[in-house]
Amino acid sequence: QVQLRESGPGLVKSSQTLSLTCAVSGASIISGDYHWSWVRQSPGKGLEWIGYIYHSGRAYYNPSLSSRVNMSIDTSSNRISLHLSPMTAADTAVYFCARGLRLFGMDVWGPGTTVSVSS
Amino acid sequence: DVQMTQSPSSLSASVGDRVTITCRASETISKFLNWYQQKPGKAPKLLISGASSLQTGVPSRFSGSGSGTDFTLTIRGLQPEDFATYYCQQSFSTTYTFGQGTKLEVK
Numbered sequence: 001q002v003q004l005r006e007s008g009p010g011l012v013k014s015s016q017t018l019s020l021t022c023a024v025s026g027a028s029i030i031s032g033d034y035h036w037s038w039v040r041q042s043p044g045k046g047l048e049w050i051g052y053i054y055h056s057g058r059a060y061y062n063p064s065l066s067s068r069v070n071m072s073i074d075t076s077s078n079r080i081s082l083h084l085s086p087m088t089a090a091d092t093a094v095y096f097c098a099r100g101l102r103l104f105g106m107d108v109w110g111p112g113t114t115v116s117v118s119s
Numbered sequence: 120d121v122q123m124t125q126s127p128s129s130l131s132a133s134v135g136d137r138v139t140i141t142c143r144a145s146e147t148i149s150k151f152l153n154w155y156q157q158k159p160g161k162a163p164k165l166l167i168s169g170a171s172s173l174q175t176g177v178p179s180r181f182s183g184s185g186s187g188t189d190f191t192l193t194i195r196g197l198q199p200e201d202f203a204t205y206y207c208q209q210s211f212s213t214t215y216t217f218g219q220g221t222k223l224e225v226k
Contacts, residue, residue, distance in 0.1 A: 037215075039163075047155075047163065047206055049215040060213045063120060096162055102210050103169060105153035109162035 002026040004097050004110035014119045017085035022097030022110060024078045030055040035100050036080045038071065040093040041112075048093075052100065053080060092117045121145055121209050125218035131226040136197045140221045142190045142207035151211035152190045154183055157220075158203045166205075167192065194223075 008020035022036065029036065037052040051061035053071040061069050070083045080097060094114050100106035122145035132138050142152065150170040155163040165174050167183040170190055180195045194201055202225055207218040 039217075046220040047157075047208075047217040049208070049217060052215075063214060098162075100210075103151065104172075105155075105165045105168035105208070105210065106163075107165045107168075107174065109164070112162055 002099060002108045004099065004108060006095060006097050006110045006113040008095075008113055008115065010114060011116050011118055012087050012091075014088055014117055015086045017083060018087050018091065018115060020082045020095055020097075020113065020115070022080040022082075024080070024099075028075075029073065029078050029080065030075050033101060035102070036071075036073065037098045037100055037106055038080075038082045039096045039098060039106075040091075041096070042090070042093045050082065050084075050095075087117050089117050089119070091115070120214060121148060121212045121216055123207055123209055123216050123218040125205075125207055125221050127221060128219065129222045129224060131224050132197055133226045134197050134199060137193065137195045138197060138223065140192045140205055140207075140223075142185075142192070142218050144188045144190075144209055144211075147187045148209045148211035150186045151209055152183075152185065153208045153210060154181075154192045155206045155208065156201075156203045157206065163206065197223075 003025045035052040038050040053059040059071045072081045094112040096112045097110045098106035099108040124143045152170045154167040157163040171183045182193050204220050204222045
């Protein structure tokens with residue numbers, strides 16, 4: 001079955017760039033009409049959608065983050081990447097990647113990776 | 120942006136109860152509304168998509184309804200494993216938004 005797993009540095013310094021990777025196994029990221037999302041959750045808070053990307057490379061971002069976020073897709077390695085810069089303490093969160101279809105929601109999620117921002 | 124407002128933000132109930140969570144969109148979103156369940160320390164789980172389509176493997180005690188701007192998630196006959204936080208999410212706009220969540224707790 002399809003599995004996603006996020007990876008990246010657990011700790012990032014304020015003003016630096018966060019780079020996370022989501023490895024997809026069990027399916028090719030170019031199959032079907034799926035998009036690949038990033039969602040985050042700050043400690044004790046709700047879910048915040050960051051953005052999603054199609055295998056074509058077309059991406060849509062949360063307007064509140066769009067000036068700081070970039071997503072990319074590597075079809076050769078079946079991975080999706082998230083870059084967020086500059087980081088601030090408010091970006092401390094668990095970051096999830098998820099597979100989705102616009103009409104059918106996000107049906108497969110990674111376990112999440114925790115990112116803390118230090119000053 | 121389409122804003123999603125869930126109510127209540129928290130809810131206390133007992134095993135066997137019927138509970139309803141409401142989600143309201145700031146503009147019409149047709150049936151592009153999904154519901155997720157999240158337990159502490161875990162990733163969200165998709166329960167219902169397209170406002171009312173139950174995902175495979177999700178118990179039939181969960182149901183969703185609504186269209187336009189007003190949606191509901193109903194759980195009939197609460198089970199111990201249902202105590203969790205529930206989120207709605209719209210996918211009508213190309214930029215998605217989640218509701219703020221409803222925490223379902225044991226009374």
